[in-house]
Amino acid sequence: MEKQEFKIKWGMVIDLDKCTGCGACMVSCQVENNIAPQQDASNKLRTLTWMNVFEMNNGQAFPDHEIAYLPRPCMQCGSPACVPVCPVVATDKNEEGGIVSQIYPRCIGCRYCMGACPYHARYFNWDDPVFPAGMEKTLSPNTSARPRGVVEKCSFCHTRWGRAKERARKEGVDTMDMPQEWYQTACTTACPGGVIQFGDVNNPKHSVYELVRSKYAFRLLERLGLDPQVWYVSKREWVRMLGDNYLESEKAKKHA
Amino acid sequence: MGLDRRAFVQLAVGGVVGTLFTPIPWKLADDAAIWSQNWPWIAKVTKGEIAFKNAISKFCPSGCAVSVRTVEGAPTLVQGSKDNPLSQGGVCPACAAGAQLLYSPARVKGPMKKTQAGFEPITWDEALTTLSAKLSAVKGKDGKVAMVSGDQTGTTSEVFSAFVAALGSQDFYLMPSEGQVAGKAWSIMGGTGKVGFDLKNADFVLLVGADAFESWGPMVRNKKTFGSKRPVGQPNQATYVYAGPVRNRTAAVCDQYVPVPADSLTAFALGLAAQLVQAGKSIDTADFADFKAMLGNFSADKVEKLSGVKAAVLADLAKKLASAKAPLVIAGSPFGQGEGAATFIAGAAVNLLLGQVNKPGGMKVFADFAPVVKGAATAKKLTEASFADYLSKVEKGKASPEVLLVYEANPAYGLPQAEAMSKVMEKIPFVVSFSTFLDETAQKAQLILPNPHPLERLDDLATPYGYSRAAYLVSLPVIKPVADAKPTPDLILGLAAKLGLDLGFSTYQDVLKAKTEAVGASWGDVSKGKLFASDVTKDVSGLNLATAVLAKAAIPNRDPAYPLALAPLAQLNVGTSALATAPQALVTIRDTELLGNDMFVQVCAETAKANGLSQGAKVKLTSSQGECVARVNVSETVMPGTVAAPLGFGRTAWDKFTRGKGDNLSKVLALSPEPGTNVSVWSDTRVKIAKI
Amino acid sequence: MDSNLFPEGHERCSLGRFLAWIVFLGLFLGFGGYAAFVILSQGLVVTGLDNYFGFGLWITFDLAVIALGAGAFFSGFLKYILKIDQLKHIINLAVIVGFICYSGAMLVLTLDIGQPIRAWFGYWHPNVHSMLTEVIFCITLYCLVLVIEFVPIILEQKQLNKIPFIHHLAHNLHVNMALFAGIGAFLSTFHQGSLGGMYGVLFGRPYAFREGFFIWPWTFFLFVLSAVGSGPAFTMLVATFMEVLTGKKLVEYKVKTLMAKIAGSMLCLYMFFKIIDTWYWATSYLPSVGLTFDQMFYQTIYGKWLMWSELGLCGVLPAIMMITPAIRNRPALLYTAAILDCIGITINRYVFTVQTIAFPALPFDKWVTYTPNWAEWAPAGLIVAYGFVVLSLSYRYLPVFPQEKALNAK
C-alpha cells in the first residue's frame, strides 16, 4: 500500500527525562476511554492499557543504575503494520491527521493486527466490560464501551478532535488550523509533569513542530520502518539507544 | 394422497430456496451482527451537555485543584484546573480516578451502626440522636472526647477543633504529615508562620529525602514547575539533585542521585552546612557560634562514616549550592511522613547559610491564615499535637476517651505500628467514622456517618504544605451526593447547636465565607476555582538553629538486631492511607510491585545475596514492632543495606479491587522518640528480612 | 446389520465394535463441544491466549493441518493434470484427508475469532491488501472444491449408486474432476502461500519478516513448497495408520513409495530454499535491524533446538531418506522419514505463529511464554476426533481404496 500523507499530522512528543512513571496518564486514559476496571490488574497479559508506562534501565548496578519511564500510547504509525493485515478494514489510516482508526463494530477479533504490532499497542477485549454498579454513569461520552471479542487501542482521543472542530465551526476558526490547546489527548492534559506534548507536527504554530526536529528526539524501532507519529525525547544516550535494537558494533560507533 | 416423503422434501427445498430470495437470512445475519455491536449488557455512555466545573479533589494529601468534566451534570472526568497555579492543568494519579470513585463499591451508602451481626443501616435521625446522646454524656468532662482528621488543608479543622474544645476536650488531632513536622520544627527554631519553597525561581534544587514528585508537598505543582524549568530539547534552567535511600520516582528524573540512608539525612545536610561554613558562610543568629562548633562533628570525613556519602561528593554538592544563583534545599521524609524535626531544621539551616530565605527561589515564610471559628485550634497547636502519641497515652491509660470521632482519616490502617494502634482504638468505647468509604477504621467504628465525596461537597483548601505562597481556594459541590451522605462540618455545626455549644456559625458555607473574608479573598473568585495567593512574606529575625537538638538527632542509632534499613515508598497511584487504590488506577501498579495477592519489596542484588534472597522469594519483614510478608524483587534502585517496600497495600476493608492484596507496611513502621525533640519518628525504622 | 451398506465385496468389523469406536471418539467430540460452548458463551477469556499471544495453539494447529492436508490438492494436481495414474489408488483418501483438514481448520477458526457472529464480514467487507483476506477466500472456496471432490466418493456408495440420477451425477463429476483438481490446485497453492505471506509481511516482527517477490514475501513460496513437501507424506501415513487399525492392506507399497518420492523431492527443493532463506535472514536481514541470530531464541521453550530440528532432523534428513530409493523401500525407514517430515512442518508452523510474536521487538521488553490451556486443547482434540469419525465412516461405507479388494484377496 502506498503511504498516505495528510496536511495535518497529529503527533505526540514525550520527554522521557521528565516522566516519573506516576501513572496519571494511564488513569486518565482508562477513564476517558471507558476501560472497565479489572479485579486482578496485575496480570499484565490480560489488562487493557491503551497507554502503558514501561520501565527501562541502563543495566548498571547500584548506584549507577539509572531508570527511565516510557509511556507508550499507540504510535499511529505512518506505515502501520496493523492496517494492511486487517481482513475486514476494521482498522485504517485514512483520515486527515493520520490517526490509525480502530472500529469496534467492524472488528471480528482475529487479532492479526496484534501480532503485527511490535509495540504491543493493541489489546484484545478478552471479557465484556463490567463496571461496578453505578459507575457506568461516569462513562466518558467520547468513546463507546466495547463488547468482548474485539481489538482496541489508543485513538489519540480522536473524538476530542471532533469536538474541537465543532467549536471551530461555531467560532468561525479554520478546522485545519486550530489552536493547539483545543485538541489535546487525555494523557497529555493529565500529566502532572508536562511530559507529553501533543499537536500537529506539520503546523509551525504548534509546539511539537520544533520538538520532533530536536536532535534529542527519536522514535521506537525506527529501523523496522513503521514511521511512528509518537516521538520520544531524552538527553540521556542510553535512553535513546534503548529506543531501537543495535548490534554491539553499532553501539560502539554510536558512542564514538 | 397426502404429503408423501418426496413431496415433503420438495416442499422443504422450495421453502429453503424461497427463503434465500427473502430478506430473512440476509437481514438476520446483518441484524445479528448489529446486535453484537450493541449488546444490551454493555454499558452505554452518557449523553448530553458537556460542561467543566472547577473543584478541589482531596484524594491526595495536598489536594488537587481540578476541573471536572460533566455530561448532563454527571462527572465523567477529573482533570487539572488549567488556570490554577497549584495544578496548571495537571492532576495526580489518585485524583484522576475521582469521578469514578463516586461509585466505588467501597462507598458507604448511608449511615450505619455496628451491631452484633455486623453493620446495620439506620436513618440519619437515629444516627444523630445516638451521637448527640453520647456527646452530651461527655460534654464538659475533660478529655472524654477526641477527634482526628485527615484533612490537612481544610477549614474543617477549625470547626472540629472548636467543637471538641467546646465539649471540654483539647484532643483534636491531624493525621501525621510532612507539614505537621515542618511546622513543629519551625517552631523549635523559633519561627512563626508557615514555610514554603519557591521551586519556580530556584535554579539548583537539592531534595534531601523529600520525594517532591510523589509524596512531598503539592506533587502536581512540583512536577509542573520541574517540567517548565526543563524545556524539551533546550538547556535545563534548573538542576535537581535527590539524596535518599532509594532512586525513587523523583530521583529517576533528577540530574544527580546521592545515596543517603534515611537515618543519615540530617547528618548529610549538616555535612553540607559544615562545608558552607568552611567556605565562609554564616547565619545571623545568636547561637551561630554553637552551631559552627557543633558542625565540627560533621566534617566531610565524619559524614562519610555516618552516611556513606563520599567526602568528595559532599564537597562538590556544597560547591554547586554555593555557586548557584538561587539554590534551594528541601529536606523532608522520603515517604511523606515520619521524619523527625531535625532533618527539616538542618535543611533550613543550609538555606539560611545560602541566604535563601524569603528570596526568589528560596525558602519562603508567610503568615498563617487566622482561624475564624471561635475556639478553633491555631495552626501552631495543630502541628504540636501528635495523634500517634495520643494513642500511646490511651494505651498506657494516661488518657481515657469515651468517644473518638474520625474524619476522612484511617488511623487503624495508616498509623505507624498500625496493628497496635488499631488495638488501642478498640479500647475507646465509641468510635464514629465520618468516612466516604468503608475503610479499616470505619469497619472498627460503632457508628459510620458517611461524608460526601470531594466532588459532592463544599470544601476549601488553604496553603498545602510546601507551596511557596499563602493560598486559598474554595470548591462548590459538582454533583449532589449519589449516596446518602451528609457533609460532616455541617453535621458538626448542627450537633453543636443541639448540644448548646456556640461555635458562631450554623452552616459550613458561612464558615467558609467568613474564612474567605479573613483571608482577604473574594468569594466570587475563590469559589469559582480562582486561587487566591499572597506573596507577602514574614520577617524571620530571632531564629535559633536548635544546635542541641541537631547534635543529638543527627547521629543514627542502629540496632544490630535489625540489620536493614526500611525505606517505605509512598506512591499516589497505589493510594494513601485514606484511599485504597482506585479501581481505574489498579493497572498502573507494576507486576514487580504487586502480582496476584503478593506485594513486592525491593532490594539490590548485593543485599539479596547477603541475605540469601532471590527474585520472587517469599519473605517476612520484621521490625521491633511488627511484621509483614511480601515477595522479593531485585532492583538496583535501592541502596545496599536497605529494603524498599510499598505503602498502601494489605487492605482488610474496602472492596474486591483492593482487599487482601499485599500486606500493610504500616504495621512494620516503628515509632521512636527523636533525641532532643521527643517528636515521634518512624522514618528510620529498621527491619530484618527472612525467607518463609 | 449394516452390511448391505458396505462397499461391494468388502468385509468390515461388526456394527457393535464400530459403534463402540464411535462412542470412544464421541468422548473427544463431547469434550471439545463442551469447550466450544464455553468459549462461544464466555469468550476467549477462558483460553490461554493473552495480549502478547493473540495467536497460539489454534493457529498453529490450523496451519499444520492445512499444510498436511495439502496431499489433496497436490495429489489431485499430479493425478488429473500431470496424469500420474498410479495415484488413483490413494487419491480418494487424499481428498478425504484434505476435506477433514480444511473443514476442521475452518471450524477452529470460527472459535478463534472474538466475534463469530461477524465472521461473514471477511467476505462482505474484505481488505484486499490483507493476506488473511486471501486466506479466507481461498480456504472457503477450496473447502467447497473439496466438498465437490468428496461428493462423488459419497455418491459411489453402493446403495446410493443404485439410483440412476446419482449414478450419472457421480460419473459426470468424475469426468470433470480434472477441472476441479485444477481449480483446487490453483486455490490451494495460493492460500498455502498466503498463509506463509501472513507472517512474511509482518515487518514489525523481525522473526518472521521476509523480503520477497512482488507482493509476496519469500515465506509465501516457502509455505507452498513445505506443504507439498509434507502433504503427500501425511496422506501416505494416514493410509498406513488405517492399515494398522483395520488390519488390512489398503494401498500397495509401491504407491506409498511414490507418494514419498513426491514428498521427498518437494521437500528437497523446499529445504534448499529454506536454508538459503534462513541464512540470508540470519546474516543480512537481522543485522540490518540491529539484531543478532542469538537474540531470536529464548531458553528451551523458544530455543534454537527448534530450528535445528526443523531444518536438520525433520528437514534435510527425511528429505534425503525419501528420495533415496534404498531407504524408502524399507517400510520402517519410510514411515520414520514421513513422520519426521510432518513434525518438521508442524514445528515450522509453530515457530512462525508463536515464536514470531514471542520475540520482544522492543529492546526494553522481555520474553513472555505461552502455554495453551484445556479450552484450546479440547477443540483441537475435537477436530482430530472429527477426522477419525469422517475417516471411519468413509472407510466403512464408501469405496475409498480401489486396491483393497485385490490386496486382501484370500
Added chain:
Amino acid sequence: MEEKKTSSQSGGALPFILGLLAALAVGWWMFPKALFSESHQPIRFSHKVHAEQGMACDDCHKMRDDGSYAGLPNNEKCGECHSDVVGSDPAEKKFVEEYIQKSKEVPWIIYQNQPDNVYFTHSAHQAQECTECHPKMTDNDSPPVARINKITGYTERTLKMWQCERCHAENGVSNACYVCHK
C-alpha cells in the same frame, strides 16, 4: 411403487413451488412485521401546534455554545411556556402534571438514535436541510409510531452506515472511519 413415482413425477414441481411461495410470503410479509415492535411517545406532542404558533425548529432543537447539538429540549426549556397548563389539550395536561411538576424528564423515543460507536455532529451538517435525514415534523399533529427492530434495538428510521457513506461520497466528504466512529 411404480405408480407413486409417476404421480410425484407428474406433479413434480408443485410442492416445490408451494414451498417457494410460502417462503416468499413469510419472508416478505410476516418477517418484517415480526421483526419490529411498535412504540408510542409517552406524550402526544404536536409539532404542528407549535409550528403554527410561529416557532422555528431551532427554537427548541438548538446548537449549544460549544458547537454541539442539544437534540431534544428538556423540561427546563419546555417549562418556559408550560410551567403550568396553558392550553386545553389533555396531552399537555399530562405532560405538565407527570413530568414538569414532578421534575422528571420525558423519556422521548428518538427516531434516529445512533449507537454509542457513532459520533455524529450536527454542526458539520448545518448546510443540509433537516428533512434530508429527519421526517418533516411540522405537519405532524401526533408523533409517528416508532418501529423498533427487536434484534438490533435500532428504530426503523435509524440511518445505516451506507446511507451516511453515500451522502458523504456524493458531497465529496471523507468517508474515513474516524470521521463518524468513536
